Amino acid sequence: MKPITDVIVIGAGFSGLSAAYYLQQKGLSVRVLEVSSQVGGRARSDIMHGYTLDRGLHFYHNSTTELSKIIQLDKLQLKNIYPGYLLCYEGMFHLFTNPLYQTLDTLSTAMAKNATFTDKIRLFGLYAKLKTSTYNKLVKEAESSTYEYLSKNGFSKKLIDSFFRPMLAANIFDYNLQASSRFSKLYLKSLFQDHIALPKNGIGSIAKAIADKLHDGTISYKTKVKRVSDNSLELINGEILEAKKIIIATNAIDANQLLGKRELPAECSHVSTLYFSTEHAPISKPVVILNGNNGTTLVNHVFVPTLLHSNYAPEGKHLVAVNVVKDHDLDDEELVAKCLTELSEWFGLKVMDWQYLKTYHIKYAMPFKPILDEIKFVQAISDNVYACGDCFSVGSMESALRSGRETANVIAQEISLSKSLYDDAIA
Numbered sequence: 001m002k003p004i005t006d007v008i009v010i011g012a013g014f015s016g017l018s019a020a021y022y023l024q025q026k027g028l029s030v031r032v033l034e035v036s037s038q039v040g041g042r043a044r045s046d047i048m049h050g051y052t053l054d055r056g057l058h059f060y061h062n063s064t065t066e067l068s069k070i071i072q073l074d075k076l077q078l079k080n081i082y083p084g085y086l087l088c089y090e091g092m093f094h095l096f097t098n099p100l101y102q103t104l105d106t107l108s109t110a111m112a113k114n115a116t117f118t119d120k121i122r123l124f125g126l127y128a129k130l131k132t133s134t135y136n137k138l139v140k141e142a143e144s145s146t147y148e149y150l151s152k153n154g155f156s157k158k159l160i161d162s163f164f165r166p167m168l169a170a171n172i173f174d175y176n177l178q179a180s181s182r183f184s185k186l187y188l189k190s191l192f193q194d195h196i197a198l199p200k201n202g203i204g205s206i207a208k209a210i211a212d213k214l215h216d217g218t219i220s221y222k223t224k225v226k227r228v229s230d231n232s233l234e235l236i237n238g239e240i241l242e243a244k245k246i247i248i249a250t251n252a253i254d255a256n257q258l259l260g261k262r263e264l265p266a267e268c269s270h271v272s273t274l275y276f277s278t279e280h281a282p283i284s285k286p287v288v289i290l291n292g293n294n295g296t297t298l299v300n301h302v303f304v305p306t307l308l309h310s311n312y313a314p315e316g317k318h319l320v321a322v323n324v325v326k327d328h329d330l331d332d333e334e335l336v337a338k339c340l341t342e343l344s345e346w347f348g349l350k351v352m353d354w355q356y357l358k359t360y361h362i363k364y365a366m367p368f369k370p371i372l373d374e375i376k377f378v379q380a381i382s383d384n385v386y387a388c389g390d391c392f393s394v395g396s397m398e399s400a401l402r403s404g405r406e407t408a409n410v411i412a413q414e415i416s417l418s419k420s421l422y423d424d425a426i427a
């Protein structure tokens with residue numbers, strides 16, 4: 001009789017790959033089932049006509065620790081983006097630098113017209129506070145919406161609308177500032193203290209490097225799981241697979257579908273990323289450009305990955321990633337036209353020559369948390385089924401990797417405990 005697999009992992013995103021890696025390190029047999037034809041889940045890249053298209057603009061935060069436990073980071077050839085933002089406000093660009101990393105450009109922040117002098121002092125205070133607070137301390141601070149938190153801390157409505165809205169929308173896709181203030185502060189801390197980087201071969205190269213650490217044949221691609229019960233699961237083709245333990249490492253909406261009930265918090269944020277090609281980059285620095293203008297504009301932020309890694313586009317071309325977070329009812333063609341019209345006000349009419357490449361609409365981008373009660377990385381669903389991923393914490397590659405590692409540790413202990421009970425019983 002074929003021995004039963006120790007663990008089946010559903011999903012080859014960061015959490016599933018991390019769980020599989022740690023389980024194999026402990027000598028357990030693991031199979032990963034992935035519906036798509038690639039690893040990486042939300043953080044993967046496509047190659048199209050020589051362009052590297054990340055499925056939504058992603059960055060690696062340099063001070064995170066989980067990834068370096070699995071792979072050697074130098075293989076990724078990470079390069080840091082500019083520490084701060086270029087804010088487009090009322091027809092002018094202002095550099096909002098991270099004062100913890102830049103000195104010269106801080107002058108530009110000081111001159112920015114969308115912030116009062118008091119705002120600028122408070123902003124510096126917020127950088128310093130978040131830098132020195134611990135994550136544990138921040139999750140215990142008083143809870144409110146992010147908007148309330150910023151208002152209560154004395155930031156002017158003008159700065160909140162023109163800077164914090166697009167900045168938080170660029171990072172956690174919350175333009176309305178309705179996410180939990182604890183959640184936003186955790187994210188802001190990571191943004192303020194870290195250098196933010198992009199790997200040379202696209203964000204998807206990170207997951208590929210983790211997958212290379214798994215035994216050959218661990219991952220079955222184009223394999224969709226339909227339903228999960230306690231020790232078995234059913235594939236879409238009707239096949240039943242059994243394992244001692246099952247880990248659901250999908251996003252929360254897919255996990256609830258597999259379980260046939262709402263077990264996991266499924267509120268989420270969404271984003272669309274439109275890619276364009278051009279011969280001339282619209283700016284010269286690898287900096288995220290934020291739209292500080294309110295009203296009916298849709299473009300939230302823009303980045304040119306080729307200013308960091310020229311191989312993101314064929315020779316002589318630049319790749320531009322344009323991101324939309326606000327709700328709208330435009331179809332793809334209308335959205336492209338609307339974005340180009342808006343961008344012509346930022347960069348001039350030359351944007352009308354940009355060649356449109358592709359749009360990604362990401363319906364489940366990150367978990368959205370109006371209130372953050374606790375942060376968890378391991379969630380038992382039943383005796384033999386676990387869920388892991390980013391939905392119990394802050395949406396990030398780091399929390400997905402950590403969730404995979406911690407879930408693997410718990411499961412490995414349970415399997416070794418039941419094995420020793422079995423050995424004792426037959427001795």
Ligand SMILES: Cc1cc2nc3c(=O)[nH]c(=O)nc-3n(C[C@H](O)[C@H](O)[C@H](O)COP(=O)(O)OP(=O)(O)OC[C@H]3O[C@@H](n4cnc5c(N)ncnc54)[C@H](O)[C@@H]3O)c2cc1C
Nearest residue numbers: 011013014015035041042056059225365389390396397400
């Ligand atoms: C546009 C965007 C930008 C982001 N920016 C950043 C950033 O800058 N930095 C950062 O740290 N994080 C960022 N994130 C968040 C980060 O991508 C996620 O937190 C992380 O990738 C989640 O990994 P996961 O393994 O939990 O889930 P997922 O990546 O969602 O993986 C789930 C996997 O399960 C598979 N699956 C689903 N259903 C089934 C099924 N029925 N059968 C088989 N397989 C199935 C899916 O195909 C997928 O591969 C961003 C996310 C988005 C969308």
